[in-house]
Amino acid sequence: MVWFETILVVLTLLTGAVWLVDKLFLARRRAARAGLLEEEEPVIVDYSKAFFPVLAIVLVLRSFVAEPYKIPSASMMPNLLIGDFILVNKFAYGLRLPITNTKFLPLGEPRRGDVVVFKPPMDPENSWVKRIVGLPGDTIGFTGNTLSVNGKAVRYKPLGTYQGRGLPPGSDRVTLLQEDLPGKTHTLYEDLDRYTGEGTWTVPAAHYFVMGDNRDNSEDGRLWPDTHFLPERNLRGKAFLIWLNCEGWFCKNGFDPSRIGRVIE
Incomplete structure (x- = not known):
């Protein structure tokens, strides 16, 4: 968010500034007055010195290494479930400044x-998660529940009826498929009682076309x-690992330890 x-950025800068000013000026004045009177370190300085290193480490890790994110919806089933906590690789596509998200060091491109x-x-105030199916210059089509990339239909392999968590109540027509995207094979979830989103789109430069793995229930x-x-x-960034699954406040709706440590494909 x-x-x-x-x-986080404001607190890090504020505590860092207080610590620096104290180190360069205030601490020297206190030392010069030592022996004349007993002077305690100001409370704000004490708290800043304690919290600045912690805040700085959290900011660096979250901005440039890995950021946590919780899955709020079923749009990426069956690969990501509601309640999954995932880690996002923040340097896979280049380092970006906090808040503005401005890239300052290119390191790689999405595939x-x-x-x-x-x-x-x-909805720029929130973060979403989807799968990239179209790269710049691609023509993406979706007709009859079949995806095509640059005029070639993607191949699908039925894997049977979906039996996992998150199944809509009363649904008995949910199937699991293997989708062979060019260069990437993954599973997806198809609800034959729903059908949505036909069209053809050509991806412009510096843009991507994204879709959910729950193809019939994804905005x-x-x-x-x-x-x-x-x-x-x-x-x-790029989602790469599930580190926890806990649904509801204090896991009141369930905790699934089998989800921990799963690599996101």
């Missing part, structure tokens, strides 16, 4: 099939108003 990131966390154009590029594409500047 933008507000959390902003608060087709990557699961990415990003800020959607119509993705097929349905976005005004633009169907994700700007490169909105990327937050």
Whole structure:
């Protein structure tokens, strides 16, 4: 969330500034007066010296190494479930400044099939997660529940009826499929009682086309108003690991230890 990131940056700068001013000026004055009177270190200095290293480490790790994110919806089933806590690689696509998300060091580019966390154009205050299916210059089509990339239909392999968690109540027509994207194979979830999002789109430069693995229940590029594409500047990073699954406050809706440590494909 933008507000959390902003608060973290402000607190880090504030405590760092207090610590620096004390080290360069105030501490010397206290030392010069030593022996004349007993002077305690100001409370704000004491707290700043204690919290600045912790805040700085958290800010660096969260901004440039890995950021935690909780899955709030079923749009990436069966690979990501509601309640999954994931880690996002923040340097896979280049290092970016906190708050502004401005890239200052290019390190790599997204590949087709990557699961990415990003800020959607119509909801920049929040982060979403989807899979990249279209790269700049690609023509993406979705007709009859079949994806095509540059005019070639993607191959699907049925894997049987979905039996996992998160199944909609009363649904008995949910199937698990293997989708062979060019360069990437992954599973997806198809609900034959739903059908959504047909069209053809050509991805412009510096943009991507993203879709959810829960193809019939995902608010993705097929349905976005005004633009169907994700700007490169909105990327937050690449999702790579599930480190916890805990649904509801204090896990009141369940804790699934089998999800811990799963690599996101």
